[in-house]
Amino acid sequence: MKDILKKVCIVGDPGVGKSCLIKRFADDTFSDKYTHTTGTKMSKKEMEFPDIDVRLSMQLWDVVGPKSPSFLEGYIQGAAGVMAVCDVSRDETLSNLDEWLASVRHIAPDVPVVILANKSDMTDEAVVDSQSVAIAARRFKAPYYMTSARTGVNVALSFGAIGRMVLGEAPLAV
Ligand code: GDP
Numbered sequence: 001m002k003d004i005l006k007k008v009c010i011v012g013d014p015g016v017g018k019s020c021l022i023k024r025f026a027d028d029t030f031s032d033k034y035t036h037t038t039g040t041k042m043s044k045k046e047m048e049f050p051d052i053d054v055r056l057s058m059q060l061w062d063v064v065g066p067k068s069p070s071f072l073e074g075y076i077q078g079a080a081g082v083m084a085v086c087d088v089s090r091d092e093t094l095s096n097l098d099e100w101l102a103s104v105r106h107i108a109p110d111v112p113v114v115i116l117a118n119k120s121d122m123t124d125e126a127v128v129d130s131q132s133v134a135i136a137a138r139r140f141k142a143p144y145y146m147t148s149a150r151t152g153v154n155v156a157l158s159f160g161a162i163g164r165m166v167l168g169e170a171p172l173a174v
């Protein structure tokens with residue numbers, strides 16, 4: 001198996017569940033490294049793709065605390081993939097992905113992106129349905145997944161999708 005190391009960044013409004021998603025996915029090999037100077041946290045997770053004979057070591061970068069807009073430059077620099085997260089219980093977190101992804105693509109025009117509509121377990125409070133996520137995702141030319149860091153639904157699938165995409169492979173269909 002070929003060993004490959006890639007950096008993947010997670011973006012989206014505060015409180016959408018970015019840190020919980022990374023924790024849910026990466027917990028079994030939790031090696032958090034918090035960097036005070038940049039306000040970022042890095043976790044590592046290995047994924048194997050036997051069909052393409054690759055063991056991918058994903059460096060998952062997370063944002064900690066409030067940030068100025070110029071922060072994104074150094075954060076996105078060197079990223080092979082980006083996960084953009086919104087929260088189905090807050091409509092504006094989906095529309096704000098326009099701004100997040102415009103900034104990301106300004107810095108890294110061709111970086112692969114996946115959209116995660118998180119907190120899909122909150123069915124009673126949901127104001128964002130999968131149809132509106134699908135429309136946004138089509139605009140961003142990105143695959144999307146309805147996830148829940150709480151129940152774990154579609155979490156491994158969506159991280160697997162960005163894993164395949166950073167390796168230049170197509171993501172698996174939902
Ligand atoms: P971040 O600011 O984007 O990193 O968000 P956090 O990961 O800190 O999560 C913010 C809040 O949302 C916390 O109170 C979490 O418990 C909650 N949360 C995160 N993911 C989910 C989810 O999938 N379902 C539900 N119901 N709550 C979640």
Ligand code: MG
Binds near residue numbers: 018019062063
């Ligand atoms: Mg966080």
